[in-house]
Amino acid sequence: MTLPSQLLLSLFPGIDLLGRGFEAEGFSVVRGPDLIYGSDIRDFHVPPGRFDGVIGGSPCPDFSKARRTAPTGNGLEMLDEFQRVVLEARPTWWLLENVAQVPDLVIDGYSHQRIDINASECGLPQNRLRHFQFGHRDGHVISVSRQPRIVDVEPCCTASEGSDQNRRDYRRFCQLQGLPGALDLPAFTLSARYRAVGNGVPVPMARLLASAILHSVPADSVRLCSCGCGRPVYGRASFAEPSCRKRVQRRRERLDVIDQV
Numbered sequence: 001m002t003l004p005s006q007l008l009l010s011l012f013p014g015i016d017l018l019g020r021g022f023e024a025e026g027f028s029v030v031r032g033p034d035l036i037y038g039s040d041i042r043d044f045h046v047p048p049g050r051f052d053g054v055i056g057g058s059p060c061p062d063f064s065k066a067r068r069t070a071p072t073g074n075g076l077e078m079l080d081e082f083q084r085v086v087l088e089a090r091p092t093w094w095l096l097e098n099v100a101q102v103p104d105l106v107i108d109g110y111s112h113q114r115i116d117i118n119a120s121e122c123g124l125p126q127n128r129l130r131h132f133q134f135g136h137r138d139g140h141v142i143s144v145s146r147q148p149r150i151v152d153v154e155p156c157c158t159a160s161e162g163s164d165q166n167r168r169d170y171r172r173f174c175q176l177q178g179l180p181g182a183l184d185l186p187a188f189t190l191s192a193r194y195r196a197v198g199n200g201v202p203v204p205m206a207r208l209l210a211s212a213i214l215h216s217v218p219a220d221s222v223r224l225c226s227c228g229c230g231r232p233v234y235g236r237a238s239f240a241e242p243s244c245r246k247r248v249q250r251r252r253e254r255l256d257v258i259d260q261v
């Protein structure tokens with residue numbers, strides 16, 4: 001038996017599809033509190049130096065494009081909680097998952113890299129864009145091995161699909177999230193099952209990130225895109241794709257606006 005290479009703390013785990021992907025790549029995962037099991041991150045503390053990494057997908061409804069009302073402030077509060085636990089745990093690295101509109105989380109003492117990835121680049125026929133933010137104590141960077149994008153994709157699996165009359169079959173829903181079949185969650189109602197699975201990080205996406213972290217390298221040893229997306233660049237190029245240049249431009253414009261306030 002091969003012993004796990006690193007010990008991780010998984011925050012906001014839910015049913016932890018994210019952590020399952022890391023386990024599949026050989027990490028050992030300890031799960032933190034979650035409201036669905038009656039425990040709140042706000043009451044949770046960790047001793048320093050015990051975990052190699054901290055991972056988590058904080059709640060995203062406040063940052064979701066589908067949101068029709070003003071954000072509640074809970075999304076930002078939970079990002080602060082993620083940061084607080086990272087600072088308490090002092091891991092070598094951390095990884096945060098959320099939707100594209102989540103703000104940058106820069107944590108004191110850690111580098112910062114932001115990586116966008118679609119489930120359709122992880123071998124899944126689902127249009128699900130997620131942003132990962134990665135920080136490393138020694139400034140290491142990660143490069144994700146995306147697969148050729150699947151063009152013929154189904155809509156994103158959402159947490160609310162269970163209450164939709166036209167919902168996809170539960171087994172299909174699980175498969176689109178990278179599970180082998182219908183995930184057995186005996187203590188959950190059917191709509192709670194859809195919610196938990198729809199909230200998760202597709203397992204193959206989690207595995208790609210886990211593998212990238214196992215192969216993280218010092219920033220000066222590779223040439224990666226200047227936008228931070230983790231794609232390699234060749235020759236004299238600074239950006240991997242036209243969208244990378246636009247992303248940096250948008251960030252600069254946002255910073256100009258902040259400067260002028």
Ligand SMILES: C[S@@+](CC[C@H](N)C(=O)[O-])C[C@H]1O[C@@H](n2cnc3c(N)ncnc32)[C@H](O)[C@@H]1O
Nearest residue numbers: 012014016017018034035040041057199200201
């Ligand atoms: C996006 S889901 C996480 C999904 C998980 N990463 C996965 O891949 O399966 C966010 C989770 O945060 C939990 N949560 C929200 N507020 C919380 C709080 N105050 N304390 C602990 N967990 C909380 C929710 O119950 C939900 O399970």
Ligand SMILES: [Zn+2]
Nearest residue numbers: 225227229244
């Ligand atoms: Zn890029």
